[in-house]
Amino acid sequence: MKTTLMVCNAEPEVVWNAFRMGNLMLEQMDDVTLFLNGPSVRYAAMDSERFPLVELAKIFTLSEGVLLA
Incomplete structure (x- = not known):
């Protein structure tokens, strides 16, 4: 599943929970993009x-998550 989280x-x-959720989804082999705004x-x-x-954030990017800011 492909998911985008926007914060x-x-x-x-709030940011901490977004990274935690993204990392959890990456562990489940999902494709995750985290878009940080503002x-x-x-x-x-x-x-x-x-x-x-x-x-x-380091764990997220090393796990092949896409971090956009």
Whole structure:
């Protein structure tokens, strides 16, 4: 299944959940594109111990997910 997730939010938890969902779908062998728009493009600046966005983004792209920002 091909899926596109679109995120346009400045809340780290929202972006974190999008990456988590994308990674879960990639584990199920789905084709996933994650489109970050607006304030969510700055996901690396939102990275924290509670919401490790950079780590999740790395896993997402290494798992052949497509990240558009």
